[in-house]
Amino acid sequence: MDLHLKDKVAVITGGSKGIGLGIAKAFAREGCHVVITARTAAEVEAAAASIASEFGVTAQAVASDVSSAEGCQVIVDAAARLGGADIFVSNAGTGSNETVANAPDEKWQSYWDLHLMAAVRLSRALADQMEAKGGGAMLMNASICAVQPLWYEPIYNVTKAALLMFGKCLSVEMIKRNIRVNVVNPGLIRTPDWEKTARELAGDGWEGYLQSVADEHADIRRFGSVEELADFCVFICSPRASYSVGSAYHVDGGMLATV
Numbered sequence: 610m611d612l613h614l615k616d617k618v619a620v621i622t623g624g625s626k627g628i629g630l631g632i633a634k635a636f637a638r639e640g641c642h643v644v645i646t647a648r649t650a651a652e653v654e655a656a657a658a659s660i661a662s663e664f665g666v667t668a669q670a671v672a673s674d675v676s677s678a679e680g681c682q683v684i685v686d687a688a689a690r691l692g693g694a695d696i697f698v699s700n701a702g703t704g705s706n707e708t709v710a711n712a713p714d715e716k717w718q719s720y721w722d723l724h725l726m727a728a729v730r731l732s733r734a735l736a737d738q739m740e741a742k743g744g745g746a747m748l749m750n751a752s753i754c755a756v757q758p759l760w761y762e763p764i765y766n767v768t769k770a771a772l773l774m775f776g777k778c779l780s781v782e783m784i785k786r787n788i789r790v791n792v793v794n795p796g797l798i799r800t801p802d803w804e805k806t807a808r809e810l811a812g813d814g815w816e817g818y819l820q821s822v823a824d825e826h827a828d829i830r831r832f833g834s835v836e837e838l839a840d841f842c843v844f845i846c847s848p849r850a851s852y853s854v855g856s857a858y859h860v861d862g863g864m865l866a867t868v
């Protein structure tokens with residue numbers, strides 16, 4: 610299926626590794642030029658170079674912290690230099706581990722800035738670029754935890770729930786400008802970060818630990834691959850999904866325990 614994405618410009622935050630890198634590669638495979646961002650310059654630059662050489666597209670690396678207004682602005686400027694964004698995936702994010710009783714205000718604020726304000730600031734600015742090109746698509750990468758919380762990460766659950774609601778509110782405004790906004794809620798996606806955590810918790814038995822997590826949480830009894838999620842994200846941002854507006858999609862191997 611031709612997704613009609615050739616020569617579009619896609620901005621993906623947190624694109625240096627894991628899910629974001631997988632999404633960036635999947636867009637590049639369709640002929641999109643990409644702007645990928647992360648804080649660690651060496652990693653995001655290496656990822657961009659590898660995408661450009663593998664897929665023959667322009668891949669621009671931006672090293673910035675999306676949890677600040679300045680960090681978002683450099684991303685907007687980079688997209689403008691490529692002619693403006695057609696697609697934006699708000700993906701940068703990370704898990705947490707705390708209790709409400711013990712977490713300080715600063716921790717709440719930093720996750721709010723990372724998961725919510727980055728999406729607010731970038732979507733507001735990139736919408737102008739999209740509108741100037743006739744329209745576009747945005748995808749908020751929230752989490753199944755936005756609707757089905759995990760007990761050990763209340764700050765993650767709450768800020769991802771905020772991102773989910775933001776995506777819905779944004780959609781109402783943006784569709785009037787021919788910009789489609791949707792939300793994806795992944796379940797267990799096997800990333801280097803999950804593998805690192807498993808090694809820390811279970812040593813040589815880390816593969817068995819990951820299997821036990823999948824057995825406990827996902828009906829399909831395995832983690833999803835980055836590619837399985839990325840293909841879905843690229844489709845939903847493509848003109849092939851032109852009637853999908855303001856929805857949240859679970860890509861979770863059956864992890865969601867309700868409708």
Ligand code: NDP
Nearest residue numbers: 623625627628647648649674675700701702752795798800
């Ligand atoms: P990774 O830790 O593998 O990658 C996170 C990416 O975000 C990296 O590129 C990282 O680069 C970047 N990043 C983190 N903080 C910032 C920041 N402040 N500013 C700019 N970039 C930042 O995570 P995953 O690929 O696993 O997760 C990606 C997204 O998917 C997250 O939002 C996560 O919550 C969500 N998700 C993941 C699931 C999973 O099972 N893996 C399940 C559900 C949702 P750097 O550190 O250099 O800044």
